Amino acid sequence: MSTDIPWESLFEAATKVRERAHAPYSRFPVGAAVLYADGVVETGCNVENSSYGLSACAERNALAFGVARGRGRPLAVAIVVDTPTPCPPCGMCRQVMMEFAPKELPVRSRNLKGDEARYSLGELLPHAFTSDFL
Numbered sequence: 001m002s003t004d005i006p007w008e009s010l011f012e013a014a015t016k017v018r019e020r021a022h023a024p025y026s027r028f029p030v031g032a033a034v035l036y037a038d039g040v041v042e043t044g045c046n047v048e049n050s051s052y053g054l055s056a057c058a059e060r061n062a063l064a065f066g067v068a069r070g071r072g073r074p075l076a077v078a079i080v081v082d083t084p085t086p087c088p089p090c091g092m093c094r095q096v097m098m099e100f101a102p103k104e105l106p107v108r109s110r111n112l113k114g115d116e117a118r119y120s121l122g123e124l125l126p127h128a129f130t131s132d133f134l
Contacts, residue, residue, distance in 0.1 A: 010035055010078035011110055013043050014058075018080050021045035021058065031080045032058035032089075036071040059093040063100060074101045079109040086110050086117040094125040103128075 010033040018031025023046055030046045044061030059077060066074065077097065081087050086109035089097070097105060103122030110116045 005035060005076045005106060007076070007078065007108060010041060010076060011080060011108075013041050014078045014080040014110075015112075017043040017045045018058070019045075022047045024048060025050070025052065025055075029082070030058040032062040033078045034059075034062045034066055034074045035076040035078075036066060037073065037075055038071065040069075040071060042066045042069065042071065057090060057093050059089045060096050063096055067100070074105060077105065077107045079107070080112070081109065082112045084111070086115055088117065088119060088124055091125075094121070095128065097121050098125055098128040098130060 013033040014031040018029050021029030021031065023029045025048050031043065033041050033043045035041050042062050042065040044058045044065060046056065046058045047061065048055040059079060063074065079089060088109055089107065098121060101121055103120060105121040107119045107121055107124060108116055
């Protein structure tokens, strides 16, 4: 599945949107790009709030744009961060991804040096809470 993914384009889009992150409190700007089956890439950056619990992560924002625009299931997620090693999405983002994508969803994270980490959503959240439990 991931061999047909235009990863370089996704990372380029995530890098570009990361520059628009609103992260005055954590100083941890993040950019994310989500590829959909129709070939469209939706992007998102983290948007913090002085009431910290109201902050929204880049990955969730990109997924929300996809929902708002009627995209289907995501095919891939790329994340860009400025850390010594690439970091995976937070737990909340993992759970939201699981709402819209299969466990096989490829998720990749890069830092600004170009180091990359590769995961499947199932590896990131092996015991997800899903609608199967409801």
